[in-house]
Amino acid sequence: MSRFTLDQEIRLVQDEILLEGSLVEQAILNSVDALQRRDSVAARRVYNNDRKINAKHHAIENHILITFATQSPLASDLRFLAAMLEVNTELERIGDYAKGIAKVAMRLADSDYAIPIREIQQMADLATSMLHRSLGAFVAGDTVAAHSIPEEDNQVDELYESIYRKIVEGMIKNPDTIDLGNQVVWVIHNLERTADRVTNICERVVFIVSGESVEFDVTDDEQIDEE
């Protein structure tokens, strides 16, 4: 097979990944927006849209496997395709986080529980901005950005801590809020996990360019999520 076709296939997959990334990014933002406006219709839309993301995930997976089978890529092409397979999975997971937030937004739509929405929006903006830039670094092979983006994870963690404390204080003062407060903890947990997934994408960027597997320092415990 000619070099031209392999290049073309890689570019097509890359565009699909970016498209999936944009769907996921918007899903996170829309879910938080639905939470802010207590709009159960918008939340349901995000919830149902996850099917679209999953379909995209499968299509990309197929595309990459077919490219492996027919083009026998080598060296950097092989690394790039393998990394895209992984990034594809990360994006699908982030899509699930958006779905989770949408689910909470549906439950909270009719309540008057005081959500610390400004901070949550700040967290969502930060996480999606990191996601956006990490995918940009991914296709550009920008290792400088790949090293600097995970550092912003600390800000996300700080926001998580402060919102968490606020919610728990609310629970202690008013035990009636324990149920809904817990729901909101899920929202910030999902946003925090989103930023961690972005760190994984950045690790892949370094892998593509240098072939080295690095582990960026993620402060929290990865195992908790995998049970």
Added chain:
Amino acid sequence: MKSRFHLRILWPFILILVASLAALALLLPLVQGSVFQQAAETGKQANYAPLFALVFLILAIGLIFGLLINIYYTNQHLNVLEDLTDAAKELGEGRFTEIVVPEDVGNLPEIQELAEALQKTALQTEEQFNALTKEQAMLSAVLDHMTDGVLIADENGKVQLLNSAAERLFKVENEQAIGRSVVEVMRHYSLVELWEKTKNGNPETINMELGSAHKYLQVVGISLEKDLPGRTMLLFQDLTQTHQLEIVRRDFVSNISHELRTPIAGLKAISETLLDGALDDPPAARKFLVHMDNEVDNLTQMVNELLELSRIEAGRSNFEFQRIEPCLLIHKAYDRMNLQAEKAGVVLTEDCPDGLPPVLADPVRISQVFINLIHNAIKFTPNGGHIRLTAWRDDSKVVFLVQDDGVGVAKKDLKRIFERFYKADRARSGGGTGLGLSICRHIVEAHGGQIWVESEENAGSQFFFTVPATAGGNIA
């Protein structure tokens, strides 16, 4: 290609031929004569060798001349042709101004014509090129100074053109974006969908929000099939500001409706009570009327303040600036509010240092700021509290301070209390319109100053505002 034979090129040869023949005709009789004479004298067979020699000689001379002439002319023409070729090459490379079409092109009219034609082409091409360059410069200037983003993609979804507004919007640079896919440049599925839809179809418009930057865009997709086959253009209009103004306006309308409804509902309740028989009970009726009067006062105050606010905001309010002593402003405010403070059981003190530079201010407006601030301070300071008025110089401005030891402002409200209708504590502020601080801010800003607040809950508030000092020293 036309194949023609130009008889004209035979002329030199005919000339040489004629010259040779003429030479032959002239010399032959002489030679012939001497040959035959010699033969007659010697009685021998005539020797023809000199004759042949002569003919050969003349032919050889003719031939050499012919060749020389040929070489001379051909060389001359070749030189001219070479020059013309060089000129044509330069034309091809676009160096119009450097083209030198040789002036002396010999006497062949064909070459002359060629040279003239080349000269003309050079001039015309230069004109067209300049016109095109100018047009292109004009178009790219328009594109780059447009506030709307423009992006053109080809049939494979590769970006072909991107103006600077679009560069800023998507945070990409032109060199990086050209030739990349629309997905890679715009990074938003709605835009890719719009591109796919309009590629072969009718123009379409969408409204969308762009990622974590929260930019609101109106995007129009137009197929350029007619002029540029396969190309699609996307136009981006940034509506973020309009969108935010829309939200502010919506909040404002909902606030004002709410604020007006409260006194009107009160009036309605009182008038119904009066109609239902309270009118027959004069003492009660009187009490109700006093209530009504209060409510109407509230409404009037609110409408007046709204009008005042809209006048100041629109910049139509007339300010009469004059040089005035800051302490005079403080003293006037103290005089006006002291009685009210005493009634509320709050101690109002003025504490103005000497030697402050005069400020450029409208005394009526500034005293309105003081009155609003002191009024608020009285309202939020419990019995036995203190309110202090003071001022000091800070560089080229004078800072005024209204300080109380009242209930203070909650941290979450600090940023918002200067907004229209914002009431930090609805229960306590009761009768106020929520416009006072907003008016203060506008008046201070119209003076070229700033207003801000520092406060701690239950420890009091400090409202600061600045007014620029006038140049020069104290007023004598």
